[in-house]
Amino acid sequence: xxxxxxxxxxxxxxxxxxxxxxxxxxxxxxxxxxxxxxxxxxxxxxxxxxxxxxxxxxxxxxxxxxxxxxxxxxxxxxxxx
Amino acid sequence: xxxxxxxxxxxxxxxxxxxxxxxxxxxxxxxxxxxxxxxxxxxxxxxxxxxxxxxxxxxxxxxxxxxxxxxxxxxxxxxxxxxxxxxxxxxxxxxxxxxxxxxxxxxxxxxxxxx
Amino acid sequence: xxxxxxxxxxxxxxxxxxxxxxxxxxxxxxxxxxxxxxxxxxxxxxxxxxxxxxxxxxxxxxxxxxxxxxxxxxxxxxxxxxxxxxxxxxxxxxxxxxxxxxxxxxxxxxxxxxxxxxxxxxxxxxxxxxxxxxxxxxxxxxxxxxxxxxxxxxxxxxxxxxxxxxxxxxxxxxxxxxxxxxxxxxxxxxxxxxxxxxxxxxxxxxxxxxxxxxxxxxxxxxxxxxxxxxxxxxxxxxxxxxxxxxxxxxxxxxxxxxxxxxxxxxxxxxxxxxxxxxxxxxxxxxxxxxxxxxxxxxxxxxxxxxxxxxxxxxxxxxxxxxxxxxxxxxxxxxxxxxxxxxxxxxxxxxxxxxxxxxxxxxxxxxxxxxxxxxxxxxxxxxxxxxxxxxxxxxxxxxxxxxxxxxxx
Numbered sequence: 001x002x003x004x005x006x007x008x009x010x011x012x013x014x015x016x017x018x019x020x021x022x023x024x025x026x027x028x029x030x031x032x033x034x035x036x037x038x039x040x041x042x043x044x045x046x047x048x049x050x051x052x053x054x055x056x057x058x059x060x061x062x063x064x065x066x067x068x069x070x071x072x073x074x075x076x077x078x079x080x081x
Numbered sequence: 082x083x084x085x086x087x088x089x090x091x092x093x094x095x096x097x098x099x100x101x102x103x104x105x106x107x108x109x110x111x112x113x114x115x116x117x118x119x120x121x122x123x124x125x126x127x128x129x130x131x132x133x134x135x136x137x138x139x140x141x142x143x144x145x146x147x148x149x150x151x152x153x154x155x156x157x158x159x160x161x162x163x164x165x166x167x168x169x170x171x172x173x174x175x176x177x178x179x180x181x182x183x184x185x186x187x188x189x190x191x192x193x194x195x196x
Numbered sequence: 197x198x199x200x201x202x203x204x205x206x207x208x209x210x211x212x213x214x215x216x217x218x219x220x221x222x223x224x225x226x227x228x229x230x231x232x233x234x235x236x237x238x239x240x241x242x243x244x245x246x247x248x249x250x251x252x253x254x255x256x257x258x259x260x261x262x263x264x265x266x267x268x269x270x271x272x273x274x275x276x277x278x279x280x281x282x283x284x285x286x287x288x289x290x291x292x293x294x295x296x297x298x299x300x301x302x303x304x305x306x307x308x309x310x311x312x313x314x315x316x317x318x319x320x321x322x323x324x325x326x327x328x329x330x331x332x333x334x335x336x337x338x339x340x341x342x343x344x345x346x347x348x349x350x351x352x353x354x355x356x357x358x359x360x361x362x363x364x365x366x367x368x369x370x371x372x373x374x375x376x377x378x379x380x381x382x383x384x385x386x387x388x389x390x391x392x393x394x395x396x397x398x399x400x401x402x403x404x405x406x407x408x409x410x411x412x413x414x415x416x417x418x419x420x421x422x423x424x425x426x427x428x429x430x431x432x433x434x435x436x437x438x439x440x441x442x443x444x445x446x447x448x449x450x451x452x453x454x455x456x457x458x459x460x461x462x463x464x465x466x467x468x469x470x471x472x473x474x475x476x477x478x479x480x481x482x483x484x485x486x487x488x489x490x491x492x493x494x495x496x497x498x499x500x501x502x503x504x505x506x507x508x509x510x511x512x513x514x515x516x517x518x519x520x521x522x523x524x525x526x527x528x529x530x531x532x533x534x535x536x537x538x539x540x541x542x543x544x545x546x547x548x549x550x551x552x553x554x555x556x557x558x559x560x561x562x563x564x565x566x567x568x569x570x571x572x573x574x575x576x577x578x579x580x581x582x583x584x585x586x587x588x589x590x591x592x593x594x595x596x597x598x599x600x601x602x603x604x
Contacts, residue, residue, distance in 0.1 A: 003126065004092055004110040005135045005273070025088040026112070028122060033157045035122035037112060041086060066116040089563075093269045093276075095497055106268065106497030129496070136274040143277055147496060164260055181499055184510035193326055194507040 002069070011073040012042040012061065020059055023074060027060055039063050040074065085162065087122060095165035096127065096154075096177070104172035104181075105152070108132065125154040125166065127177060152176050199413070206417045207424065209338025214425025215432070216480035217297040218290075218387035218541040220473065221534055223429045224447045224456065225602065226380045227436020229373075232357070232364030235433060237381050239365070241388025242426035244584065247577045248389060248552060249397050249418050251559040251570070256401035257411055259564040263398045263551055264494035266558045279550040280495045286547045287392055287488040288519060289540040292526035294481035295321075296533030300450045301474035305467075311528065318524045321481060322517065330502045333482060340475025344428050346457045346468040351434035353460040361434065379595040379602050382588050383538065386545035388429065389585070392487035394551070399490040403501050408568055432456075448534055485523070489515040538601055545592045548585050556582060 004026060012020040025041035043058040065077040085091070087110060096105045105127040114120035130151035132140035154168070154175050161167045172178035188194050226234045256262055261269070264283075268276040298321070299313040306313070324333060370377035397418070406414060435456035440447060447453045450473060457469035486502065493500035493512040500512040507513075527533070556578050560570045570578060596602075 001123075002112045003134065004087055004112060004122075007112065008088060025086045026122075028085055028087045030083045030085050030162060033159075035087070035091075035156050035159075037087075037114070037120035037122065038084075063120050064117075068116050093273065095265065103497060103499045106495075127497075132273075132277070136277050139274065139277055139281075143281070178499070181510045184514050185507055188510045188513055189507050191326075191506075195505050 007069075007074070010069075012040060012076060013073055014076055014078045015067060016078050018078070020061065020076070020079070024058075037063055040066070040076070090162055091122070091125075091166060094162075096125070096168065097165050098168045098170065098172040098175070098177065099160070100171055102172055102178065104168075104175075104177035107166055109135065111153075122156050124156060125159070127152040127154060148180060150180060152179075203413060203417060205335070207421045208342065209334050210417060210421025211424045211428070212338040212341030212344070212476065213334070213479045213483075214422060215341060215344055215428050215476045216387075216390065217294050217477050217533070217537050218383075218390065219429050220297070220432060220450065220453055220477070221447070221537045222380065222383045222387045222541065223432035224436040224440070224453050226384055227433040227438075228440035228445060228447055229436075230370065230377060230380065231437040231441045232361045232434075233368070233370060234377070234380055234384060235361060235364035235430060236367040237384040238388070238426055238429045238433065240367075240584070241385045242422055242429075243577075244385065244389045244581050245393065246419050246422050247574075247581050248394050248555070249422070250415055251555050251574065251578065252394050252398035253401050253406070253414055253418065254411060254568055255555060255558050255564065256398045257406035257408055257414075258566065258568045259558070260402055260405075261558075261564070262402045262490065262494055263395050263555060264491045266564075267551060267554045268495055270554045270558055276495065279547075279554075280491060282547045282550060283391065283395075283491050284488055286540065286544045287395075287484055287491070288522055288526070289536065289543060290390070290392055291481055291484040291488065291519060292523045292531075293533060293537040293540045294477050294484055295523045296527045296531075296536060297450060297477035298474060298481060299527065300533055301470050301477065304451055304454065304470045305474070314527045315524055317478075318520050321478065321485075322520050325482060325485075325516070326506065334479075337475050337479030337482065341472060341479060343468045343472030344431075344476055346461065346465050346472060347435050348427065348431040350457040350460045350465055350469075351431045351438065354435070354438035356434050356438050361437075375595065376599045376602060378591065379599045382545060382592050382595055383541055383602070384429075385584070385588050386541040386548070386592070388426075389545075389548060391544055391548055391551055392484045394555075395487040395490055396483045399487075399494070399500070400502075403503055411568075448532075450533070481523075485516045485519045488519045489513075535601070538596075542592050542596050546589050549582075549589050552582065552585050 007023055010023050012023050021043040023040050023042045026037050027039040027041055029036045029038050040061040041058050061076050067075045067077060092107050092110060094107050098104050107125055108131040109126040110122050111124040112120055113123035128150035129144045129147035130149045132144050158168050158175060159166055160169045252263055267279055295318055298317040299310055302313045302317055303310050439456050439459055454466055454469040458466035489512050492515050498511045499509040501509055558564050562569055
């Protein structure tokens, strides 16, 4: 069983090796009785962004694009820019 | 269906039961489902017992001080997520707030506890 | 009409409650060592606490969150836990210092042995908290603190050199003893911008269910209350300057501080000074012990509140009781109350950025604040004070070491 906190901070890389930053949140859809996870929120989270001083430069990667979750990183399909 | 960022809107927020009683903070959220599957937030984890996995040794020390409580609340028990996570049932029914219940037994022995 | 009356009463309570043992020790000592030269620091400290409190009050009214709710949600769990531990340690030290002050004041009035009075004072405070409604606690200790007005009267009666005092209100560098001067700048700011006051204020705002409509009134209460309270600090510094400067008297004991009112006004001045100290410091000790309980309860998500009956918020209640007991133990070790005060003030200054920054961020956050987020003035002041607080926090411990806790 994975926890949200354990996923936070893992590096997100594409299959071709491009780094998309670190995961800092999960995007979800709140239904009547469920919370569906729809995507990863990743980016380069500098100190200032972590505190919210500068706007986050975040990418949202659809959950369907997740290929595998490893110990220190998450591999996703190549994203179309 | 509302779109939310889970760490932003759920994690570390106050939990209120159906009577408005404070019964913990969201100490973690369990995610069920892996790559290629439907993933969902399945359980809310509440209690100092979940702290070491978030804060390492400092979490262990804090857990030692705050008590090794570990409660699991299935997401189906969540009624809403606005200023905090609001539950459908009372804290007692979900196993939350037990620390307060235990301490209350002592506090009530002191005269004037119900003023 | 009754709203104005209520506001006036609130202001009086805030004024009487402004001074705590840190202010007593640092303002009088600063006057004793540097005369009028440090007067300029007082308004800076007063504006600082107003800025910090205003943001916390606004955050509480709009987002319904108190300081530690915001800290935990905003800065990440590990950092928040670290901040909590630092705040609890500092709160406890401050409480112990205030408790020591209460015991000394009681000793000056009664002549009973100090060690007994420590326990008696703590038990007395405990009973007062347990039994009395919070509005009454604020009133009793707030109005009692107004006796400190005697220092203002005494200061005027000592005919200070008003010209020199005026010059002291302009920021300037010292002619000598720069390190000790800098140490006092840090200490005076720390004594004015006490974090426990902010935790207490913000938690009270959430409990009283302030809404944005309440902001105007409560802002006025804070600004005028703290502003006028600052005059008490000025009076204390003037007392130190006119009475102790150049005579080699260092106010190392609260009794010496109280003499500041006796010399010009006689025995009545002395009694009023001690009574004023008793209530001001007593009120502060209640605020600190509650702040410790608020922070822990908010971080852990427990039920909390001074308006909740003691049995409805059991772990919160247990926390302040435990803090009270720990405070007694600390003071019973025989540590000197004034020394403990200096350490408490310096350590709170070091920990101050840890809670100031999250509040500044939350006050700016659209999602929490909507249209009540910081406007330009609030942000200019907010960021200026962030810099001030960071500089002061980083230099506090080095200065304390280099000046041997202000001894030079």
